[in-house]
Amino acid sequence: xxxxxxxxxxxxxxxxxxxxxxxxxxxxxxxxxxxxxxxxxxxxxxxxxxxxxxxxxxxxxxxxxxxxxxxxxxxxxxxxxxxxxxxxxxxxxxxxxxxxxxxxxxxxxxxxxxxxxxxxxxxxxxxxxxxxxxxxxxxxxxxxxxxxxxxxxxxxxxxxxxxxxxxxxxxxxxxxxxxxxxxxxx
Amino acid sequence: xxxxxxxxxxxxxxxxxxxxxxxxxxxxxxxxxxxxxxxxxxxxxxxxxxxxxxxxxxxxxxxxxxxxxxxxxxxxxxxxxxxxxxxxxxxxxxxxxxxxxxxxxxxxxxxxxxxxxxxxxxxxxxxxxxxxxxxxxxxxxxxxxxxxxxxxxxxxxxxxxxxxxxxxxxxxxxxxxxxxxxxxxx
DNA sequence: TCGAATCCTGTCCGATCGGTCAGAGCTGAC
DNA sequence: GTCAGCTCTGACCGATCGGACAGGATTCGA
Numbered sequence: 001x002x003x004x005x006x007x008x009x010x011x012x013x014x015x016x017x018x019x020x021x022x023x024x025x026x027x028x029x030x031x032x033x034x035x036x037x038x039x040x041x042x043x044x045x046x047x048x049x050x051x052x053x054x055x056x057x058x059x060x061x062x063x064x065x066x067x068x069x070x071x072x073x074x075x076x077x078x079x080x081x082x083x084x085x086x087x088x089x090x091x092x093x094x095x096x097x098x099x100x101x102x103x104x105x106x107x108x109x110x111x112x113x114x115x116x117x118x119x120x121x122x123x124x125x126x127x128x129x130x131x132x133x134x135x136x137x138x139x140x141x142x143x144x145x146x147x148x149x150x151x152x153x154x155x156x157x158x159x160x161x162x163x164x165x166x167x168x169x170x171x172x173x174x175x176x177x178x179x180x181x182x183x184x185x186x
Numbered sequence: 187x188x189x190x191x192x193x194x195x196x197x198x199x200x201x202x203x204x205x206x207x208x209x210x211x212x213x214x215x216x217x218x219x220x221x222x223x224x225x226x227x228x229x230x231x232x233x234x235x236x237x238x239x240x241x242x243x244x245x246x247x248x249x250x251x252x253x254x255x256x257x258x259x260x261x262x263x264x265x266x267x268x269x270x271x272x273x274x275x276x277x278x279x280x281x282x283x284x285x286x287x288x289x290x291x292x293x294x295x296x297x298x299x300x301x302x303x304x305x306x307x308x309x310x311x312x313x314x315x316x317x318x319x320x321x322x323x324x325x326x327x328x329x330x331x332x333x334x335x336x337x338x339x340x341x342x343x344x345x346x347x348x349x350x351x352x353x354x355x356x357x358x359x360x361x362x363x364x365x366x367x368x369x370x371x372x
Numbered sequence: 373t374c375g376a377a378t379c380c381t382g383t384c385c386g387a388t389c390g391g392t393c394a395g396a397g398c399t400g401a402c
Numbered sequence: 403g404t405c406a407g408c409t410c411t412g413a414c415c416g417a418t419c420g421g422a423c424a425g426g427a428t429t430c431g432a
Contacts, residue, residue, distance in 0.1 A: 007408095007409095010409085012409085012410090026298055027298045028214075028216065028295075028296070028298050028299070030214065030216035030217050031216055031298055031299060033388075033389065033390080034389080034390065034391085035388085035389085035390095043410075043411085044410070044411050044412075045390090045391090045411090046391090046392090046393090046410070046411055046412075046413095047409085047410055047411070049390085049391065049392085050409070050410065050411090053391095054390075054391075055389095055390065055391090108294065108295075109214075109294075109295055109296075109297070109298070110214070110295075111295070112212055112213045112214050112217055112295070113214070113217060141350045141351075141354040141355070141358055142358055142361075144348060144349070144350055145343060145348060145350055145354075145355060145358035145359065145362060146358070146362050148339075148342065148343040148346055148348050149339035149340070149342075149343050149359070149362045149363075149366075150339070151342065152338045152339045152340075152341065152342025152343055152346075153334075153335035153336070153338045153339035153342075153366065154335070154338075155338065155342065156334065156335075156337065156338025156339075156341065156342060157331060157334040157335050157338055160334055160338075162330060162331060162334055163330070164327045164330055164331055165327075168327040168331075169327070169331060172327055172328055172331035172332070173331065173335070175328075176331060176332050176335045176366055177335075179365055179366050179367075179368055179370075180335075180339065180362055180365050180366040181365075182365055182370070184365075184368070193378095193379090196379085198379085198380090219418075219419065219420080220419080220420065220421085221418085221419085221420095229380075229381085230380070230381045230382075231381090231420090231421090232380070232381055232382075232383090232421090232422090232423090233379085233380055233381070235420085235421065235422085236379070236380065236381090237379095240420075240421075241420065241421090
């Protein structure tokens with residue numbers, strides 16, 4: 001096996017990923033030590049580095065699915081135009097944010113740590129296209145600010161612990177985002 | 187002078203605060219070491235601890251003005267009702283977020299570090315009242331989610347580097363928030 | 373001129389960080 | 403039985419962290 005390669009899946013490995021995600025989401029990446037993770041998992045710190053080449057590799061693997069989901073949304077959007085693109089962008093992003101709530105929390109807390117990271121190099125461009133789709137290509141102040149607002153509103157709300165059932169939350173997020181975009185379906 | 191008391195103002199002291207705020211905003215609190223701050227300021231690490239009892243004391247002093255501003259907004263809101271309260275809450279929060287853009291960035295990045303901090307103990311309750319004022323006391327899913335969305339939208343947009351002049355940004359934020367709240371003034 | 377207070381720093385400290393490594397324990401093929 | 407290989411760990415490492423402290427430099431009132 002090539003040195004530095006990720007070890008195959010196992011129960012412990014999965015447990016490590018899950019515990020690490022929870023800890024990263026609540027205390028932040030920098031605020032979580034390998035010791036902390038090992039303690040929650042119930043294994044030794046060395047075991048973490050048996051399954052993952054580094055602490056950063058754990059983070060990268062945790063965020064990969066969300067990144068892939070974002071990529072798929074981007075691809076889906078590229079074939080759409082106008083109102084269809086707007087609706088797809090909004091619902092797609094809301095779905096994504098809800099599916100990866102803990103990941104969103106980590107992302108927002110550790111933007112400085114993650115910025116410039118090679119694994120997430122394409123993300124800014126993708127998010128840019130996503131925002132452009134939401135405001136239908138508008139590049140004026142109104143469109144620009146509105147796009148940022150929608151991204152922020154959905155992300156923060158998903159990352160928070162709003163005491164609302166998931167299905168309600170999803171519907172309200174879509175409605176609210178469309179309202180923000182001036183496209184409310186009343 | 188009482189041990190542990192903050193030293194009086196001075197040019198260096200102010201420079202420390204400003205540099206620390208910038209570093210905290212870009213790299214996060216945990217991602218910034220006293221060494222980093224000292225290097226930017228151009229003084230020794232020991233000097234930082236001459237003017238401030240600890241790294242955390244620097245953070246606390248940086249966030250105090252924003253906390254006071256939030257308290258003032260809360261007081262102003264307590265005397266208002268209905269539409270007036272909604273408008274005052276929205277414009278007040280937008281003004282606050284714009285006035286303390288870097289502080290907002292720090293707050294959002296280091297919520298885990300700051301949560302439970304005595305100096306910011308009243309903040310959650312105040313924000314709760316602020317959100318209640320925005321949605322006019324509504325406690326249903328719609329109102330709850332919408333309130334979170336407005337807070338998130340304004341905060342994230344202010345914390346980001348949106349290439350829009352401040353005055354335009356402020357106006358668009360207020361408009362966008364009112365739209366999100368279903369109160370768009372068209 | 374001379375303390376005394378203020379400002380600032382070099383140096384040191386214990387704790388904790390991410391990460392390495394040799395090897396113990398177990399398991400299955402032969 | 404025994405050997406190979408996978409899993410997992412205790413012990414250890416250098417770096418860096420926030421912080422403590424004694425003292426040099428400067429200023430200033432008496």
